[in-house]
Amino acid sequence: xxxxxxxxxxxxxxxxxxxxxxxxxxxxxxxxxxEQGYMYGTxxxxxxxxxxxxxxxxxxxxxxxxxxxxxxxxxxGGAHAVIGCENCHGALMEHPENPxxxxxxxxxxxxxxxxxxxxxxxxxxxxxxGIDPEKHNTDSECVMCxxxxxxxxxGSENPKPEVKK
Amino acid sequence: xxNRREFCKKAMVMAGGLxxxxxxxxxxxxxxxxxxxxxxxxxxxxxxxxxxxxxGCGFCVKSCKTENEVPYDANVTRTWVERYxxxxxxxxxxxxxxxxxxxxxxxxxxxxxxxMKDINNEDITKAFFVPKLCNQCDKPSCVQVCPVGAxxxxxxxVVLIDRKWCIGCGYCVQNCPYGARFFHPVYHVTDKCNFCxxxxxxxxxxxxxxxxxxxxxxxxxxxxxxxPVTKIIMTDRVNVLKEEYGNKxxxxxxxxxxxxx
Numbered sequence: 001x002x003x004x005x006x007x008x009x010x011x012x013x014x015x016x017x018x019x020x021x022x023x024x025x026x027x028x029x030x031x032x033x034x035e036q037g038y039m040y041g042t043x044x045x046x047x048x049x050x051x052x053x054x055x056x057x058x059x060x061x062x063x064x065x066x067x068x069x070x071x072x073x074x075x076x077g078g079a080h081a082v083i084g085c086e087n088c089h090g091a092l093m094e095h096p097e098n099p100x101x102x103x104x105x106x107x108x109x110x111x112x113x114x115x116x117x118x119x120x121x122x123x124x125x126x127x128x129x130g131i132d133p134e135k136h137n138t139d140s141e142c143v144m145c146x147x148x149x150x151x152x153x154x155g156s157e158n159p160k161p162e163v164k165k
Numbered sequence: 166x167x168n169r170r171e172f173c174k175k176a177m178v179m180a181g182g183l184x185x186x187x188x189x190x191x192x193x194x195x196x197x198x199x200x201x202x203x204x205x206x207x208x209x210x211x212x213x214x215x216x217x218x219x220x221g222c223g224f225c226v227k228s229c230k231t232e233n234e235v236p237y238d239a240n241v242t243r244t245w246v247e248r249y250x251x252x253x254x255x256x257x258x259x260x261x262x263x264x265x266x267x268x269x270x271x272x273x274x275x276x277x278x279x280x281m282k283d284i285n286n287e288d289i290t291k292a293f294f295v296p297k298l299c300n301q302c303d304k305p306s307c308v309q310v311c312p313v314g315a316x317x318x319x320x321x322x323v324v325l326i327d328r329k330w331c332i333g334c335g336y337c338v339q340n341c342p343y344g345a346r347f348f349h350p351v352y353h354v355t356d357k358c359n360f361c362x363x364x365x366x367x368x369x370x371x372x373x374x375x376x377x378x379x380x381x382x383x384x385x386x387x388x389x390x391x392x393p394v395t396k397i398i399m400t401d402r403v404n405v406l407k408e409e410y411g412n413k414x415x416x417x418x419x420x421x422x423x424x425x426x
Binding site for chain 1: 317
């Protein structure tokens with residue numbers, strides 16, 4: 001056969017070659033079908049390690065008790081024992097190196113997350129002591145009267161909340 | 166009779182056609198089919214939500230956003246809490262303002278364009294909160310539709326997203342029956358809950374589980390018979406969301422009601 005018939009075929013072979021070379025260069029070595037099979041397990045294996053390497057920011061209250069044992073004992077002895085330190089003080093991160101000081105969220109909105117009264121008996125919320133935020137001392141922060149570490153439950157032996165200086 | 170121009174065109178089409186079956190050899194790799202049947206991993210992460218215990222404080226959402234670097238003020242979140250209020254006239258009102266990042270602090274229910282709906286206490290039949298997150302389905306439809314293999318299920322059953330590989334087409338976002346996926350405003354790829362994969366693989370619990378003061382959220386290993394979460398799932402009356410979709414979700418719920426979608 002003549003050359004003009006073969007020439008397009010060489011072009012075609014070249015295109016196939018370029019596609020395969022480009023694929024070999026662009027697709028990472030660890031991309032392929034892994035443990036979970038073709039349908040659910042086709043991925044770049046290195047990505048699993050990338051996700052494992054994300055920084056842990058919340059370290060739980062157990063990380064606080066060695067240095068702040070007094071505060072830890074304080075909160076564990078009261079009605080707020082279930083609330084983790086980091087819920088109000090923010091994520092521990094690399095404290096004490098970074099940040100050297102954690103924040104304290106004293107805002108009303110923080111307390112209202114649980115203590116704004118919602119009459120939902122099908123949920124635990126209904127039984128938490130609560131107030132109407134539009135009526136109860138609207139211009140004051142809760143911590144001016146109530147101790148967040150050792151709150152006093154109304155109706156208990158000492159009904160008057162501990163007043164802080 | 167075929168002219169040269171036509172022959173060139175057909176040769177191009179054939180070249181493309183030849184390249185395809187080369188990559189399709191993988192489809193029939195018996196090893197990968199074998200892997201699907203023989204799961205050797207001794208871990209299968211599952212989630213347990215006790216809706217009775219949830220009080221709608223939203224500490225889980227707050228800690229999740231910080232832990233997983235989801236922009237705090239953007240209206241996207243990996244986990245969220247929904248409020249259900251069912252009234253005596255048979256209506257159901259559902260809201261989740263900012264995904265409950267700041268908790269539920271008012272009786273007014275956000276009805277989007279219809280404004281805030283305040284319901285009298287006497288009119289409420291029942292009201293409760295339902296925390297939601299990615300169900301890490303056993304048959305994840307989001308993974309099936311990914312055109313580039315950017316999202317996948319790991320050996321221990323968590324669905325992850327490769328941020329370098331995702332092209333942000335959003336097909337998976339539409340295909341998740343639970344609405345768990347969203348477009349990450351910073352990375353411009355899909356994002357979703359991954360059970361805090363960096364924490365659970367270090368022996369810790371997820372940020373939301375640690376933040377929940379009431380134990381409404383728990384994470385466990387379904388393949389460990391002695392795991393307290395496994396015991397509850399095996400022996401108690403647990404339910405899953407949207408079973409009819411066939412995704413086989415791995416987040417189990419205690420105390421679901423028929424109004425929960």
